[in-house]
Amino acid sequence: MSTATTHDAHHEEQRSGLMRWVFTTNHKDIGTLYLLFSLLMFMVGGAMAMIIRAELFEPGLQFVQPQFFNSMTTMHALIMIFGAVMPGFVGLANWLVPMMIGAPDMALPRMNNWSFWILPFAFAMLLSTLFMEGGAPAGGWTMYPPLVLQTGNAFPFLIFAVHLMGISSIMGAINIVVTIVNMRAPGMTLMKMPLFVWTWLITAYLLIAVMPVLAGAVTMLLTDRNFGTHFFNAAGGGDPVMFQHIFWFFAHPEVYILILPAFGIVSQVIPTFARKPLFGYASMVYATASIAVLSFIVWAHHMFTVGMPVTAQLFFMFSTMLIAVPTGVKVFNWVATMWKGSMTFETPMLFAIAFVCLFTIGGFSGLVLAIAPVDIQLHDTYYVVAHFHYVLVSGALFSIFAGIYYWLPKWTGHMYNETLGKWHFWLSVIGMNIVFFPMHFLGLAGMPRRIPDYALQFTEFNQIATVGAFMFGFSQLIFLIVVMKAIKGGEKATAQVWEGAEGLEWTVPSPAPYHTFETAPVVK
Amino acid sequence: MALGNATTLTKLFVVSLMMFGFGFALVPFYYKICEVTGINSGAEQVLVKNTQVDTSRWVTLEFDANTNAGMPWQFKPAQRIMKVHPGQLVQVDYEVVNTSDRAIVGQAVPSYGPRRAGAFFKKIECFCFTPQTLAAGERRRMPVLFVLDPSMDKDVNTVTLSYTFFDTGAQAKTTELQKDLPRG
Numbered sequence: 001m002s003t004a005t006t007h008d009a010h011h012e013e014q015r016s017g018l019m020r021w022v023f024t025t026n027h028k029d030i031g032t033l034y035l036l037f038s039l040l041m042f043m044v045g046g047a048m049a050m051i052i053r054a055e056l057f058e059p060g061l062q063f064v065q066p067q068f069f070n071s072m073t074t075m076h077a078l079i080m081i082f083g084a085v086m087p088g089f090v091g092l093a094n095w096l097v098p099m100m101i102g103a104p105d106m107a108l109p110r111m112n113n114w115s116f117w118i119l120p121f122a123f124a125m126l127l128s129t130l131f132m133e134g135g136a137p138a139g140g141w142t143m144y145p146p147l148v149l150q151t152g153n154a155f156p157f158l159i160f161a162v163h164l165m166g167i168s169s170i171m172g173a174i175n176i177v178v179t180i181v182n183m184r185a186p187g188m189t190l191m192k193m194p195l196f197v198w199t200w201l202i203t204a205y206l207l208i209a210v211m212p213v214l215a216g217a218v219t220m221l222l223t224d225r226n227f228g229t230h231f232f233n234a235a236g237g238g239d240p241v242m243f244q245h246i247f248w249f250f251a252h253p254e255v256y257i258l259i260l261p262a263f264g265i266v267s268q269v270i271p272t273f274a275r276k277p278l279f280g281y282a283s284m285v286y287a288t289a290s291i292a293v294l295s296f297i298v299w300a301h302h303m304f305t306v307g308m309p310v311t312a313q314l315f316f317m318f319s320t321m322l323i324a325v326p327t328g329v330k331v332f333n334w335v336a337t338m339w340k341g342s343m344t345f346e347t348p349m350l351f352a353i354a355f356v357c358l359f360t361i362g363g364f365s366g367l368v369l370a371i372a373p374v375d376i377q378l379h380d381t382y383y384v385v386a387h388f389h390y391v392l393v394s395g396a397l398f399s400i401f402a403g404i405y406y407w408l409p410k411w412t413g414h415m416y417n418e419t420l421g422k423w424h425f426w427l428s429v430i431g432m433n434i435v436f437f438p439m440h441f442l443g444l445a446g447m448p449r450r451i452p453d454y455a456l457q458f459t460e461f462n463q464i465a466t467v468g469a470f471m472f473g474f475s476q477l478i479f480l481i482v483v484m485k486a487i488k489g490g491e492k493a494t495a496q497v498w499e500g501a502e503g504l505e506w507t508v509p510s511p512a513p514y515h516t517f518e519t520a521p522v523v524k
Numbered sequence: 525m526a527l528g529n530a531t532t533l534t535k536l537f538v539v540s541l542m543m544f545g546f547g548f549a550l551v552p553f554y555y556k557i558c559e560v561t562g563i564n565s566g567a568e569q570v571l572v573k574n575t576q577v578d579t580s581r582w583v584t585l586e587f588d589a590n591t592n593a594g595m596p597w598q599f600k601p602a603q604r605i606m607k608v609h610p611g612q613l614v615q616v617d618y619e620v621v622n623t624s625d626r627a628i629v630g631q632a633v634p635s636y637g638p639r640r641a642g643a644f645f646k647k648i649e650c651f652c653f654t655p656q657t658l659a660a661g662e663r664r665r666m667p668v669l670f671v672l673d674p675s676m677d678k679d680v681n682t683v684t685l686s687y688t689f690f691d692t693g694a695q696a697k698t699t700e701l702q703k704d705l706p707r708g
Binding site for chain 2: 108177182210220
């Protein structure tokens with residue numbers, strides 16, 4: 001296999017220009033494609049967030065119609081989840097998993113090319129709905145029937161775009177599992193793998209288990225609307241709440257798909273800049289696995305208001321709270337790794353520390369929402385919006401920033417501009433808190449989500465949030481500049497890049513050559 | 525190595541296909557769980573929400589069934605006596621058999637004892653609302669669903685609900701018969 005791959009790859013190198021990227025089977029090229037695609041989608045989804053916040057700057061309708069506003073919230077979520085965060089993590093996995101385990105490439109390079117190139121088509125389909133009669137999907141990213149069945153011409157585009165994203169994720173996940181299971185260098189036992197590889201292995205299993213369930217759920221929506229089935233149609237003996245059960249059976253593991261690789265990245269970054277090995281490696285692995293297993297039995301905590309019996313509410317409430325235990329172990333281990341370490345605060349470390357602090361806040365508001373009687377009050381308010389943005393923006397997104405700053409010198413061979421990086425960090429972290437912290441108060445006061453208008457007493461907090469949103473949004477342009485500058489040039493990076501960096505990826509020169517570990521390294 | 529990758533790929537591909545099927549299997553699976561554990565019974569939830577039940581008193585209900593003279597139907601309640609709380613949702617079934625060799629349309633007419641108790645029978649569903657057509661030899665079970673209004677006088681402890689079926693298809697014959705019946 002490895003000789004065949006290398007042989008193909010050598011042909012690849014002879015291609016030039018655009019075709020190199022279309023036909024590439026090289027894990028580094030595909031990783032780059034994924035990351036650039038993720039960056040593009042991040043900007044598109046971010047622009048939608050700016051429209052949402054601009055509309056909410058004042059009560060009443062200013063800039064957009066309610067239907068379009070709802071399209072924006074729906075599309076912002078779909079694009080950020082499936083277009084920005086997931087491809088961002090897959091891009092990091094493509095670049096780093098083979099280098100971290102001493103493999104020459106991903107196990108299935110052609111499938112890898114497919115996994116990526118499906119995505120631009122999926123999102124072209126999804127974004128094209130913005131220009132359709134009836135507008136883009138506006139029923140929320142959760143696609144609850146019967147509301148979603150009222151979508152106009154965009155409906156089949158939404159369904160098939162989700163199908164394509166699912167196929168892409170499943171193929172990517174299968175590739176990562178096969179690579180990690182079969183392609184590790186001699187001596188790289190499972191319990192010696194870097195934590196980023198471990199978290200991705202578990203994430204990939206979650207993806208294989210739940211993405212097909214989402215595909216099934218949206219297929220049922222499609223047949224309900226177009227082919228006369230009654231899965232979710234009460235008139236035909238179905239049940240609309242059934243969709244929510246199936247959807248959240250997918251979507252709760254999905255939120256861990258969005259955060260487990262983040263745990264992995266932070267577990268790589270913190271030991272480097274604390275100059276200490278990771279505290280409690282084995283407990284980190286077991287905690288990750290526990291979170292993944294528990295993620296399958298908590299789905300109905302998203303549905304406390306559908307009229308569940310008290311026994312079921314209690315079960316889902318307590319099982320949800322149980323997840324705080326392995327997550328607490330992880331936070332403890334990160335803090336313990338920093339304890340008495342010789343810490344320095346380069347940009348990746350700053351993002352990683354912000355991750356630990358702010359993700360913990362998001363985790364705590366999650367615990368508040370896990371309490372069934374409280375959730376009935378807070379369901380579908382801005383408190384929920386505040387909660388999931390603390391875990392997805394300062395959680396998933398900040399970890400991706402940390403990862404990119406951390407490995408960018410390895411990819412480009414140049415150090416990024418540390419001053420600009422620090423500006424990006426501070427503006428992002430302050431902006432992010434200005435946007436999302438007031439939302440806790442708005443939610444507690446009862447402001448409902450997904451509505452373009454609000455009662456007058458919510459004005460001040462909404463104005464603060466909008467100011468923060470624009471601060472956060474525009475500071476991402478600094479990130480764009482930092483990345484472009486590092487690609488073009490800058491101070492030469494050494495092979496190890498960071499003084500405290502350890503692992504196989506730091507043993508190859510910077511920038512990493514097109515082919516690495518063609519002869520497997522021996523891990524002691 | 526190549527074989528290993530292909531094998532793992534196949535296994536994982538089969539797993540993802542199975543999970544696609546599992547998504548669909550979740551539909552009957554959830555229904556079964558709700559059925560076995562009884563956690564999604566709509567009727568029960570309606571009952572739980574009904575806070576009008578006066579559990580402090582019992583009322584004995586007696587059910588009676590008759591057919592008009594000469595009508596070839598057998599008509600009887602499934603249960604003769606029942607003890608209920610006012611405000612409670614009550615269902616009682618009546619059984620009717622057409623013993624003739626032709627289809628007959630019948631209409632049931634209720635009467636109450638004591639008579640003023642009739643005003644406190646809040647019927648939700650009753651076979652007496654519409655005429656019933658029974659084919660030759662047909663047997664049918666028909667429900668009456670009602671709530672006894674809790675505001676019914678406290679001194680009423682026993683109420684009789686009586687139904688009489690009249691043959692609506694045989695108008696002329698009925699009028700003939702009615703001539704012979706004593707008035708009142």
